[in-house]
Amino acid sequence: MSTSAGWHQPRTSLFTDHYELTMLQASLLSGAAHRKSVFEAFARRLPDGRRYGIVAGTGRLLEGIAAFRFGDAELDFLSSTGVVNQEALDYLADFRFTGDIWGYAEGEAYFPNSPILIVESTFAEACILETYILSVLNHDSAIASAASRMITAAGSRPCIEMGSRRTHEESASAAARAAVIAGFASTSNLEAGLRYGLKTVGTAAHSFTLLHDTERAAFEAQVASLGPGTSLLVDTYDVETAVRMAVDIAGPTLGAVRLDSGDLVEQAQWVRQLLDELGNENTRIVVTSDLDEFAIAALQSAPVDAYGVGTSLVTGSGAPTASMVYKLVSRADNTGEFVSVAKTAKDKISKGGRKYALRRLDDHGMASQEIIGVGHRPVDDGNDRPLLQQFIKNGELLPGWTGHEGVLRARQRHADSMAELPAVVHRLHRGEPAIPTIYEEN
Structure with a gap:
């Protein structure tokens, strides 16, 4: 089954536990x-x-x-390892729900x-189907439940899912999907964008700044490539210097600055004041740095425009399974x-x-x-x-x-x-x- 252009659902039949199939074999013998x-x-x-x-x-x-089917590869594996007998293999060969x-x-x-x-x-x-049902529902519901609490804490301010590097690669796209269902505005995960049609966003990490000989050279390259509406990461070295430099390079149409360290409440307040003094009243402030629903709630009084959430989201904010x-x-x-x-x-x-x-x-x-x-x-x-x-x-x-x-x-x-x-x-x-x-x- 195709869910989006260019991506097809893989077989899922072995996303299961050994004993599901031994129960099948025994119940075929008993007639139940x-x-x-x-x-x-x-x-x-x-x-x-x-x-x-x-x-x-x-x-x-x-x-x-x-897509839950048992093809030749799956059946050969089950046969060669002796998981089930021939009667069960014959049943599985024709399986569809x-x-x-x-x-x-x-x-x-x-x-x-x-x-x-x-x-x-x-x-x-x-x-x-038991193991597959529970693995999907337990993971995705845990992520969506955490995401919903974060959206509640954020109020009208958008949240961005950016936890791909903190979880398994397949879990990452599933987590992005669950987060968007619960109200997140976008994700950094491109596979989730392909599979589910989600909006993907992203600009640059600290490594991009460190790659260049100067912070100014990094900012100039990013603005030249992505336009002045981009988001510049301003806490690699000195935040005030970086904010002034960002405004000097991108001008009043600078899209956003991102803060990823320090006291985010205090820092957001004086960065907002500085941006306004420099004539960049419409430049947004995006904060990241190990946010969860409680940190987002603590930032309610700060002049923050968006939140980027990673580790806490993709681990269910302390509840990684819905049990x-x-x-x-x-x-x-x-x-x-x-x-x-x-x-x-x-x-x-x-x-x-x-x-x-x-x-x-x-x-x-x-x-x-x-x-x-x-x-x-x-x-x-x-x-x-x-x-x-x-x-x-x-x-x-x-x-x-x-x-x-x-x-x-x-x-x-x-x-x-x-x-x-x-x-x-x-x-x-x-x-x-x-x-x-x-x-x-x-």
Whole structure:
């Protein structure tokens, strides 16, 4: 499946754990592999002190499921290493997902036990997707959740994702996508630009200045090449000298100066004053340097125009995984009737049954509860919003959820979801989930 001109989704079938395939082999032997089953991905809790999470990765996941095939190379590997027997190899050779997948729209806010993704298929089909589903949703949702908090702290000031050098190369493009869904304006990652149609930005690092014999020579070369609207990095040597030099070279149309070290609050204040005195009232100030949502919040009073965020973003700002799990919650019995199943270990209790979910809204359109119906659709009190959307029907990917269109749709869903949540979600200090999760039993 192609998501953007020039890039094609690679096979994803071995992005999985060994035991997914040994379960397949054993269930083929027992005859249970073809039992109709319902699996659910959810998070039992939010990261410590967080008030909400943001679903991300769904579009990437759906693209990957569409490409989930076992070709000759994969089958040869599984055969030569003895991972599974011939019966399982024969099954995998013809594998394609043929079931249904529902879930929260990408960009949606979620809470403890929200049924974020529901897979309805045979046990065999749902089982071998488990690791891939969790690896995508856990990573991307962790990044989007952190990014959403940063966007809240930044207010109307744009944030730039620039964490590619602080994570795995494949994780970098996924993180950029998740950050843009949560409100980031752009990314430095070119692969993400190609794959998902994201806006990419960047100018120069300190090495560019150090390469030249003088700072002036570096600035002159950058302005000559990129135009006066470029952003000049002014803290390689002396900031005041560099700002004056930048204005002298680029003139009043200098796009921005970037600060990457020191006391950013104090420095931004006097740099703003200096720029104004020099006649560059429209030159923006961009700050970087290990920012997270708390540092961004601390810069609210400073005359900063944009934030570049790297390490903290791509590591989830202290919560690098969303801690989602994927559980069998319902299956057909020997008569074909569905029965609820669940793990009952006291420290990891799950609730069985196919789930349905809606967000309860008050008369002002503000969210007050997450209502989950177990085995049935919960009662809508008249202005509630259904949360589950269908992504795949009978194995066919439904339109609108992937590629650049999917990113734009998810970005809008994030903005709309945040607008209907109580104001407490804008607080960065530790607290309970913004709204409670309520179960409606049969």
